[in-house]
Amino acid sequence: MKRWRYLLNKISWALFxxxxxxxxxxxxxRILPGDPARAGVRDPRLxxxxxxxxxxxxxxxxxxxxxxxxLNPIKLGSCTxxxxxxxxxxYMGNLLQGDMMISFHTNRPVTEILSERLGNTILLIGxxxxxxxxxxVLFGMFSAWKARTAIDYGSLTISLVAWSxxxxxLGVILLFWGSxxxxxxxxxxxPGMSSYPLLSQWGDIAKHMLLPTLTYTIVYMGxxxxxxxxxxxxxxxEDYILTAKAKGLSxxxxxxxxxxxxxxxxxxxxxxxxxxxxxGGVIQIETVFSWPGLGMTTVEALNxxxxxxxxxxxxxxxxxxxxxxxxxxxxYSYLDPRVKTE
Amino acid sequence: xxxxxxxxxxxxxxxxxxxxVFRKNYMGxxxxxxxxxxxxxxxxxxxxxxxxxxxxxxxxxxxxxxxxSSTHWLGTDDAGQDVLTNFIFGARVSLTIGFFAAxxxxxxxxxxxxxAGFYGGRTEEVLMRFTDIMLVIPDLPLMMVLIxxxxxxxxxxxxxxxxxYWTTTARVVxxxxxxxxxxxxxxxARAIGAGKGHIIRHHILPLVLPILVVQAVLVVSSAVLxxxxxxxxxxxxxxxxxxxxxxxxxFGRGAMSTGAWWALVVPxxxxxxxxxxxxxxxxxxxxxxxxxxDTHHLMPSRPPVKSEAAKRSDEETLLEVKNLSIxxxxxxxxxxxxxxxxxxxxxxxxxxxxxxxxxxxxxxLMLGLLRLLPSAGQIVNGQVYFKDQELxxxxxxxxxxxxxxxxxxxxxxxMNALNPVRTVGDQIAEAIIQHLPDFDSKxxxxxxxxxxxxxxxxxxxxxxxxxxxxxxxxxxxxxxxxLACNPEVVIADEPTTALDVMIQAQILELLDELRKKLxxxxxxxxxDLGVVAEMCxxxxxxxxxxxxEYAEVDTIxxxxxxxxxxxLLKAFPDLTKPKKxxxxxxxxxxxxxxxxxxxxxxxxxxxxxxRCRTEQPALHExxxxxxxxxCHLVEASK
Numbered sequence: 017m018k019r020w021r022y023l024l025n026k027i028s029w030a031l032f033x034x035x036x037x038x039x040x041x042x043x044x045x046r047i048l049p050g051d052p053a054r055a056g057v058r059d060p061r062l063x064x065x066x067x068x069x070x071x072x073x074x075x076x077x078x079x080x081x082x083x084x085x086x087l088n089p090i091k092l093g094s095c096t097x098x099x100x101x102x103x104x105x106x107y108m109g110n111l112l113q114g115d116m117m118i119s120f121h122t123n124r125p126v127t128e129i130l131s132e133r134l135g136n137t138i139l140l141i142g143x144x145x146x147x148x149x150x151x152x153v154l155f156g157m158f159s160a161w162k163a164r165t166a167i168d169y170g171s172l173t174i175s176l177v178a179w180s181x182x183x184x185x186l187g188v189i190l191l192f193w194g195s196x197x198x199x200x201x202x203x204x205x206x207p208g209m210s211s212y213p214l215l216s217q218w219g220d221i222a223k224h225m226l227l228p229t230l231t232y233t234i235v236y237m238g239x240x241x242x243x244x245x246x247x248x249x250x251x252x253x254e255d256y257i258l259t260a261k262a263k264g265l266s267x268x269x270x271x272x273x274x275x276x277x278x279x280x281x282x283x284x285x286x287x288x289x290x291x292x293x294x295x296g297g298v299i300q301i302e303t304v305f306s307w308p309g310l311g312m313t314t315v316e317a318l319n320x321x322x323x324x325x326x327x328x329x330x331x332x333x334x335x336x337x338x339x340x341x342x343x344x345x346x347x348y349s350y351l352d353p354r355v356k357t358e
Numbered sequence: 359x360x361x362x363x364x365x366x367x368x369x370x371x372x373x374x375x376x377x378x379v380f381r382k383n384y385m386g387x388x389x390x391x392x393x394x395x396x397x398x399x400x401x402x403x404x405x406x407x408x409x410x411x412x413x414x415x416x417x418x419x420x421x422x423x424x425x426x427s428s429t430h431w432l433g434t435d436d437a438g439q440d441v442l443t444n445f446i447f448g449a450r451v452s453l454t455i456g457f458f459a460a461x462x463x464x465x466x467x468x469x470x471x472x473x474a475g476f477y478g479g480r481t482e483e484v485l486m487r488f489t490d491i492m493l494v495i496p497d498l499p500l501m502m503v504l505i506x507x508x509x510x511x512x513x514x515x516x517x518x519x520x521x522x523y524w525t526t527t528a529r530v531v532x533x534x535x536x537x538x539x540x541x542x543x544x545x546x547a548r549a550i551g552a553g554k555g556h557i558i559r560h561h562i563l564p565l566v567l568p569i570l571v572v573q574a575v576l577v578v579s580s581a582v583l584x585x586x587x588x589x590x591x592x593x594x595x596x597x598x599x600x601x602x603x604x605x606x607x608x609f610g611r612g613a614m615s616t617g618a619w620w621a622l623v624v625p626x627x628x629x630x631x632x633x634x635x636x637x638x639x640x641x642x643x644x645x646x647x648x649x650x651x652d653t654h655h656l657m658p659s660r661p662p663v664k665s666e667a668a669k670r671s672d673e674e675t676l677l678e679v680k681n682l683s684i685x686x687x688x689x690x691x692x693x694x695x696x697x698x699x700x701x702x703x704x705x706x707x708x709x710x711x712x713x714x715x716x717x718x719x720x721x722x723l724m725l726g727l728l729r730l731l732p733s734a735g736q737i738v739n740g741q742v743y744f745k746d747q748e749l750x751x752x753x754x755x756x757x758x759x760x761x762x763x764x765x766x767x768x769x770x771x772x773m774n775a776l777n778p779v780r781t782v783g784d785q786i787a788e789a790i791i792q793h794l795p796d797f798d799s800k801x802x803x804x805x806x807x808x809x810x811x812x813x814x815x816x817x818x819x820x821x822x823x824x825x826x827x828x829x830x831x832x833x834x835x836x837x838x839x840x841l842a843c844n845p846e847v848v849i850a851d852e853p854t855t856a857l858d859v860m861i862q863a864q865i866l867e868l869l870d871e872l873r874k875k876l877x878x879x880x881x882x883x884x885x886d887l888g889v890v891a892e893m894c895x896x897x898x899x900x901x902x903x904x905x906x907e908y909a910e911v912d913t914i915x916x917x918x919x920x921x922x923x924x925x926l927l928k929a930f931p932d933l934t935k936p937k938k939x940x941x942x943x944x945x946x947x948x949x950x951x952x953x954x955x956x957x958x959x960x961x962x963x964x965x966x967x968x969r970c971r972t973e974q975p976a977l978h979e980x981x982x983x984x985x986x987x988x989c990h991l992v993e994a995s996k
Binding site: 164195258337 | 490491493494495496497498499500502503504506507508579583586587590591592593602605609614617619622623626629630633634637638641653654655656657728730755757758759760761762763766767769774775776777778779780781788789792793823825836839
């Protein structure tokens with residue numbers, strides 16, 4: 017029973033956070049300076065009528081919310097308008113139907129653009145995250161097991177350096193190196209590849225993925241290594257490890273059967289919390305390698321002041337991070353029997 | 359007058375104490391030097407840089423992306439400017455933004471943390487929930503949106519970074535405030551009616567400050583990284599050439615295609631230098647403020663020192679300990695002699711009591727028997743035999759076959775002696791699988807149930823986790839596990855401390871029963887003489903790591919010869935003489951790193967004379983070799 021209450025608690029908290037983000041996202045773009053319509057279409061030849069037409073098209077002519085005509089500059093309006101006819105509720109209503117307006121720049125629905133790009137980002141994060149976790153955990157384990165030896169100090173130093181590297185700079189350096197060694201320098205596939213058989217198409221994508229994934233792995237591996245090291249050191253000084261040793265288990269058995277699971281518990285939480293920061297790294301990597309994912313979309317939208325896309329991308333990223341945090345909580349409750357049955 | 363003189367000295371000593379420890383932390387020291395050098399470069403930029411960064415009038419197209427040369431040591435950039443000059447002046451921009459942004463977020467985080475921790479209740483709830491939300495929202499996208507919607511200027515960048523990087527600080531400061539709040543002097547200050555502002559300023563802030571310093575180091579590095587990232591993404595102040603901005607221009611304006619690596623490497627090096635310096639400094643400070651021992655149970659133990667084998671006793675013994683000595687290596691100091699020259703024998707079905715105050719080496723001796731000592735511990739003399747095997751000479755692999763199969767251990771307190779994430783039944787089965795490979799795997803669950811029932815735990819608890827057990831159940835489960843492979847010797851280290859009296863009695867009864875039923879030999883470590891009198895065959899009284907007295911239980915109770923044994927018995931209630939006054943031994947056992955030069959008990963001994971303080975007594979054998987006493991008085995009367 018306790019477990020269900022725990023899960024319910026976590027789920028409702030995630031929902032609350034998502035609603036908070038949606039509201040923040042809506043008002044952020046209306047409180048801060050810059051008329052969305054004019055910022056999006058910066059053409060001096062536009063007449064007043066044209067601008068008004070654009071405003072009508074994007075629904076910007078409606079009051080933002082009851083009593084407020086606009087928030088920047090603050091202009092009070094009638095409080096008796098139908099709430100369903102305000103920008104806020106139209107936005108919410110559309111969002112519920114999966115509709116996130118139309119891009120200022122390409123005229124395509126934002127949902128369509130984002131769903132196209134989302135998969136590419138997940139591919140990159142997935143590959144990088146898996147590699148970073150594997151190598152980070154392995155190095156961290158080794159380092160903790162061989163604590164206070166040259167191996168430990170060596171991998172500590174490497175991790176700290178890797179941690180201090182700005183993601184985009186590492187990407188730039190790897191890209192520079194790769195471009196001199198025949199690696200593809202931009203995008204996720206060679207143009208014209210679509211006429212080739214599927215297998216060589218995949219090979220092509222893998223080749224394009226190599227450097228971005230490597231960047232991701234190096235940057236996040238160091239952190240996982242440090243966390244794993246300190247977590248495992250804590251576990252290895254617990255009494256039950258001494259029990260396991262007294263039971264005549266080998267070092268390998270003790271690590272495998274008694275230490276790793278326990279040491280992984282904090283890592284699960286941190287990996288999830290990290291996903292928030294990981295998104296920051298992915299934006300940089302995608303920009304450097306022109307990887308057509310959410311991050312690049314965000315930066316492009318930013319440079320074109322394409323607010324609907326920017327707003328949509330931000331919302332999608334935030335929701336994804338909140339959901340992965342929730343997932344971590346659920347995984348934690350599954351891994352740690354103390355949560356499961358208390 | 360006096361108080362004024364004392365105060366500054368105290369402050370300096372506190373700083374000197376800190377510096378004394380920090381000085382030896384290479385990681386922190388290197389980090390500090392890296393940071394200071396970067397700050398010096400920023401301050402003395404005009405002196406250090408070879409060119410004036412603002413002069414661009416004589417630049418021609420041929421100056422663009424020139425490789426490093428004698429006129430431009432680090433080459434030129436996309437605008438034909440000297441990279442070294444821009445690098446040096448870039449330090450100013452990057453560091454200024456980093457420090458100011460960090461200052462803002464530390465202020466926000468500090469205030470939130472202190473208010474939440476100090477006031478508690480609803481205020482805390484609201485503030486911390488808000489912090490949680492901010493922690494989940496990905497910060498780079500949010501910063502990008504905020505800056506895109508405002509204007510990319512230095513001030514805006516500082517404000518945005520400062521406004522987003524306070525979450526961790528708020529959490530850390532809150533928990534520190536909570537910890538400080540319940541300390542005595544704060545409670546006292548509240549009791550005498552000190553105002554809240556006063557308490558926060560004078561009592562809480564000084565103790566939160568060290569944590570804020572560590573946080574500051576981390577936040578500055580995050581801020582420097584954030585600024586460079588934003589600039590690289592084209593959201594920096596176009597008029598301020600920070601390292602990130604230099605990279606943005608180089609990357610966006612053809613450094614890649616012209617092969618101008620210097621324009622890409624140099625500014626990045628600056629960022630890495632500052633961030634790495636801050637990271638190292640932060641790690642160093644953390645290590646100094648929260649020192650932790652990087653030791654654990656799997657670190658390789660020191661191999662026993664080979665010593666000449668003493669003659670073994672002729673009897674059929676299961677466990678025989680000969681002149682065993684164990685030291686703890688103490689970096690730079692003389693080793694602590696935790697156990698010295700201990701000998702005893704144990705036969706089938708026998709129960710030996712190992713008695714002494716806390717800190718007299720009982721646990722060390724017990725761990726030493728199976729070579730389970732922590733990495734600083736080392737057997738420096740003597741042997742341990744299990745039947746015909748010399749445990750002190752076996753390899754780790756050979757030893758693993760004796761551990762639990764031949765000799766098993768019931769650990770003290772069993773609270774954490776069971777793995778919290780595996781069921782109790784599973785942990786018992788593990789021992790069987792490990793040591794009895796011929797055991798039919800179908801019968802293992804049955805065997806586990808039998809073992810649990812043997813110690814009075816119902817079968818339905820088999821698949822439960824340790825946290826679902828009560829303290830007494832855990833202790834009994836530990837005993838069940840110790841019996842899983844039918845060992846011949848069980849070492850029980852104070853198996854009943856921290857348990858209530860009823861359960862203590864149950865467990866002792868159980869052990870005694872098993873001894874009679876299975877012919878188990880038991881080494882029973884305890885400081886409870888009542889238990890010893892009731893159950894043991896032999897008693898080894900230890901004091902300060904050495905044998906005080908070793909004899910049959912009757913001899914110990916009726917004819918104790920060592921003053922320590924005598925004093926211990928006086929401290930123990932005798933039911934036949936209920937009116938007798940109980941006495942306790944004044945003083946404390948010796949510290950192992952500062953042992954007295956003579957008899958270790960001499961400082962507390964009521965019968966000590968001059969010789970006791972200078973010469974350590976030998977082990978004297980009385981009544982054949984069945985009664986051993988280490989006391990000068992015995993020699994005198996022999």
